[in-house]
Amino acid sequence: MNQMTNLEATAKTSPFAARYNNFIGGEFRAPASGQYFENVSPITGGVIGEIARSNASDIDAAIDAAHKAAHGWGTTSVTERANALLAIAQKLEDNLELFAICETWDNGKAIRETRAADLPLAIDHFRYFASCIRAQEGTMGEIDNDTVAYHFHEPLGVVGQIIPWNFPLLMAAWKVAPALAAGNCVVLKPAEQTPATIMVFCELIADILPAGVLNVVNGFGLEAGKPLAQSNRIAKVAFTGETTTGRLIMQYATENIIPVTLELGGKSPNIFHKDIMDEDDAFFDKCLEGFTMFALNQGEVCTCPSRALVHESIYDRFMERVIARTEAVNCGDPREGDTMMGAQASSEQQEKILSYLDIGRQEGANVATGGSARSMPGDMANGYYIEPTILEGNNKMRVFQEEIFGPVVSVTKFSDDDEALSIANDTLYGLGAGVWTRDGNKAYRFGRAIKAGRVWTNCYHLYPAHAAFGGYKQSGIGRETHKMMLNHYQQTKNMLVSYSPDKLGFF
Amino acid sequence: MADTDTPITCVTDDGPIAGIDPNLRVAATESALDLLGEIIDRHGEVMFHQSGGCCDGSSPMCYPKGEFPLGSSDVKLGDINGTEFYISGPQFEAWKHTQVILDVVPGRGGMFSLDNGTERRFLVRSRLLPQD
Numbered sequence: 001m002n003q004m005t006n007l008e009a010t011a012k013t014s015p016f017a018a019r020y021n022n023f024i025g026g027e028f029r030a031p032a033s034g035q036y037f038e039n040v041s042p043i044t045g046g047v048i049g050e051i052a053r054s055n056a057s058d059i060d061a062a063i064d065a066a067h068k069a070a071h072g073w074g075t076t077s078v079t080e081r082a083n084a085l086l087a088i089a090q091k092l093e094d095n096l097e098l099f100a101i102c103e104t105w106d107n108g109k110a111i112r113e114t115r116a117a118d119l120p121l122a123i124d125h126f127r128y129f130a131s132c133i134r135a136q137e138g139t140m141g142e143i144d145n146d147t148v149a150y151h152f153h154e155p156l157g158v159v160g161q162i163i164p165w166n167f168p169l170l171m172a173a174w175k176v177a178p179a180l181a182a183g184n185c186v187v188l189k190p191a192e193q194t195p196a197t198i199m200v201f202c203e204l205i206a207d208i209l210p211a212g213v214l215n216v217v218n219g220f221g222l223e224a225g226k227p228l229a230q231s232n233r234i235a236k237v238a239f240t241g242e243t244t245t246g247r248l249i250m251q252y253a254t255e256n257i258i259p260v261t262l263e264l265g266g267k268s269p270n271i272f273h274k275d276i277m278d279e280d281d282a283f284f285d286k287c288l289e290g291f292t293m294f295a296l297n298q299g300e301v302c303t304c305p306s307r308a309l310v311h312e313s314i315y316d317r318f319m320e321r322v323i324a325r326t327e328a329v330n331c332g333d334p335r336e337g338d339t340m341m342g343a344q345a346s347s348e349q350q351e352k353i354l355s356y357l358d359i360g361r362q363e364g365a366n367v368a369t370g371g372s373a374r375s376m377p378g379d380m381a382n383g384y385y386i387e388p389t390i391l392e393g394n395n396k397m398r399v400f401q402e403e404i405f406g407p408v409v410s411v412t413k414f415s416d417d418d419e420a421l422s423i424a425n426d427t428l429y430g431l432g433a434g435v436w437t438r439d440g441n442k443a444y445r446f447g448r449a450i451k452a453g454r455v456w457t458n459c460y461h462l463y464p465a466h467a468a469f470g471g472y473k474q475s476g477i478g479r480e481t482h483k484m485m486l487n488h489y490q491q492t493k494n495m496l497v498s499y500s501p502d503k504l505g506f507f
Numbered sequence: 508m509a510d511t512d513t514p515i516t517c518v519t520d521d522g523p524i525a526g527i528d529p530n531l532r533v534a535a536t537e538s539a540l541d542l543l544g545e546i547i548d549r550h551g552e553v554m555f556h557q558s559g560g561c562c563d564g565s566s567p568m569c570y571p572k573g574e575f576p577l578g579s580s581d582v583k584l585g586d587i588n589g590t591e592f593y594i595s596g597p598q599f600e601a602w603k604h605t606q607v608i609l610d611v612v613p614g615r616g617g618m619f620s621l622d623n624g625t626e627r628r629f630l631v632r633s634r635l636l637p638q639d
Contacts, residue, residue: 037615164562191562192615220615222623229619243595244558244568244575245618251576265561302561348614348628352565359605359633398633401601403564428559428597474560474597 005200007098011335014041014048014105015098016196022052022218023202025065026211031219032057039196042108042343043334045382051195054219056227059187062215063233066158066185069212074155074183076210081181082130087208089126092119095204101335102197103169108343108384109297110334121463122173125481128465132483133181146500152493155183156235159489160228162221162249163198164240165191165345166300166405172198174480175238176214182489187215187234189225193346221245232256236489239263240302243474261478261488263302263471265403266431269424270294270305270460271414271446273437277314283458287436290460291322294409295329295341295388300349302475303432305460307400308411309420315413322390323369329388331374341407343383350384353406356399357389365393365410395423403429417442425451430472434460453479527608529637533585533592535609539629542611543569543590546621553621556581557594557607557631567592567609567629568620605633 009015019036021028036050052058073081092099099122100114109118141149161175168190179186190198195218202216217224229237230252239249240263253260276287294305310318334342344350350373357371370389375381389408391399399410414420424433430452437443437458447455453470456462463469463481470479478488527534535543546553552572558564568575572591580596584607592609594602614628622629 166562220624221618222621226619241562241618242558242560242564242566243598244556244566245563246560248570248575248619263561265559265564346614348612348630351612351614351630355630355632356565362633362635396601398601398605402559403561405561405564428601 005098005102005203007095009098009101011101011104011111015101015200016049016105019050020052020196020199020218022054022058022062023199023206023214023216024058024062025068025215026206026209028202029061031055032061037192037220039106040346041105042345042384043105044379045347045384046379048105049196051192051199052218054217054224056223058217058219059224059227059231062187062217063158063231065212065215066187067233069210070155070157070185073185073210073213074157076183078133078136081183082134084208085126085130085177085181088205089123089130091204091208092123092126092201096120096123099169099197099200102200104334104342106194106196107165107168108334108345110339110342112337112339113297115337118167118170122170125170125173125465126177129177129181129486132486136483136486143496146498148497148499150495150497152495153182153486153490154493156489156491157184158234159184159186159236159238160231160234161186161188162225162229162237162239162241163188163190165193166297166302168194169197169201171240172201178485179489180209180213182486184235184489185213185215187217187228189217189219189228192218192220230255234258236260238478238488246476259488261480262476263431263478263480264474264476265302266429266452266471266475267307267401267403267427268303268305268429268432268434268452269307269309269427269450270434271309271420271424271436272311272314272318273435273439273442274311274313275438276436277317278438283438286458288321288325290434290436291409292325292329293460295326295407296461298341298344298386299407300345300405301461302403303454303461304403304405305432305434306404306409307395307427308409309423310411310413311420312413312415319368319392319411326369326388326390331385331388333380341388343380343385344406345384347384349405350386353386353404353408356402356404356406356408360391360393360397360399360410363393363397363399365391365397365399368392368411370407395426401427417446421446421449428473429475431470431475432456529606529634531585531606532636533587533607533609535587536611538611539609540588542622542625542627542629543587545625547590550621553590555587555590555592555609557584557592557598559595559598563618565631566617566620567607567631568618569622569629570620604636606636608632608634
């Protein structure tokens with residue numbers, strides 16, 4: 001059993017227990033190896049607890065537990081499954097402040113965002129899929145007068161999910177909610193950079209789900225994630241991360257002939273047309289915020305609007321305004337409610353961002369603001385902080401082509417619509433995009449012409465359930481946050497029934 | 508905002524890459540060679556594939572040799588003491604004007620990469636290749 005989480009924690013102290021075991025078969029189990037690894041908070045760079053360092057035998061135990069539960073959960077009525085998801089949502093909502101504190105300590109992001117985004121979105125996600133599964137219907141086709149084709153939705157069985165570190169709880173919710181709603185049992189491997197909040201989640205929802213329906217195994221990717229992805233006892237694997245591992249996971253899935261869904265990132269263009277500056281009004285203020293969204297979650301978002309394309313006729317005036325807006329980002333203590341941007345999730349992430357600022361400078365990008373690591377006072381002195389940074393350059397630079405995954409936006413200008421579209425689509429990825437204009441016709445044309453799974457139009461970084469999220473090109477396979485996600489977690493059973501007493505006559 | 512005094516080394520510093528041939532497409536720092544040597548001692552021959560995309564994207568992933576199935580569009584940037592280093596063809600197009608310098612930083616991530624769990628992590632630094 002875990003030492004329990006401090007449920008009364010306030011933002012200033014880590015809420016986590018000294019040690020977390022795995023959650024397998026409805027109970028907390030020590031890893032088979034007896035080994036633990038240290039969980040570091042990016043806010044301080046200090047250790048905030050120990051986490052199970054699991055290996056293939058723990059993954060096997062979790063898959064065993066999931067298989068044991070699979071038939072029962074898969075045949076549980078949709079009403080009961082939906083009610084379980086609603087109960088999970090309520091538990092999250094009742095403990096919103098605790099989970100917000102947990103996510104901020106685990107990941108480093110500002111508590112303002114965990115309170116206002118991560119948690120409300122996660123809560124709503126469970127409710128959304130509770131609704132979807134209740135409302136889902138199979139189909140019936142009348143093939144001829146005596147022959148009927150029924151189509152039923154059936155769960156896949158036991159699925160593996162590998163979760164990223166940028167929105168640890170929300171990304172788990174995105175994957176767990178539809179999988180459970182559809183009647184699957186889950187073995188989930190959190191990212192080793194952010195392993196703790198999900199264990200608090202397990203503590204609090206343990207009595208809501210039958211044993212083995214949800215299993216969480218922590219550890220390193222190589223030791224625990226890989227055996228999960230390679231297992232021939234899972235019916236599907238879902239992964240959010242990067243392209244090389246995505247290819248490898250597809251390869252493992254190929255060997256087992258199972259489906260995958262992948263979300264592998266982007267380099268999203270955010271396009272600002274000249275008419276946005278026709279007025280200095282509420283809408284233009286919204287545009288300025290839309291640009292500054294590159295700093296949301298410290299830029300550690302797969303859809304970070306990390307390329308800004310600005311019409312040349314407004315470029316100088318617009319840049320003056322967005323630089324001021326960016327410099328107004330409050331980069332204080334992530335645990336304070338008015339801080340707008342927190343710590344990068346790990347030391348190596350901070351190093352990677354700095355390596356990009358370095359190559360950007362070498363390629364001749366102009367640093368309009370920021371451009372460095374950020375030193376912080378007190379117990380944050382060893383945390384991982386970066387200044388919100390605006391680079392100006394051209395789309396061939398590597399800072400325009402690769403996901404930096406930091407609070408860095410690369411800005412370039414365009415002269416006409418064709419050039420804007422050409423730049424927007426000149427990328428390996430196609431996850432998100434933003435278009436800002438007062439002209440509805442132009443907005444529509446751009447929305448359809450950009451090769452990306454989501455085009456935010458006069459908005460950015462909204463993630464409501466019931467709007468499909470997923471990538472074109474190398475950004476991945478599949479769509480999340482929409483009822484169509486259920487299809488990724490369900491088989492189709494066709495029953496083809498003859499209501500005729502007459503033989504066909506062949507034999 | 509205050510400038511940092513965090514000791515971060517980038518390639519514009521002389522130290523970590525002094526002596527590396529600036530014409531190679533891929534090269535390694537001494538600390539990267541040390542970690543690579545340790546990994547080879549433990550796992551046998553290995554290979555690298557440069558990742559892209561989110562989260563651990565941009566990381567050089569180190570696998571047992573042959574484990575990562577190469578496709579027809581993957582490009583071999585070169586080798587590091589005999590260890591081959593690959594990148595996808597489309598990503599090579601965006602990277603081809605830069606030298607990839609394999610370095611090591613303290614860290615944990617790396618997904619299925621063999622540096623995972625060593626508390627050190629391969630990191631790619633870059634500098635511009637000389638113009639032809």
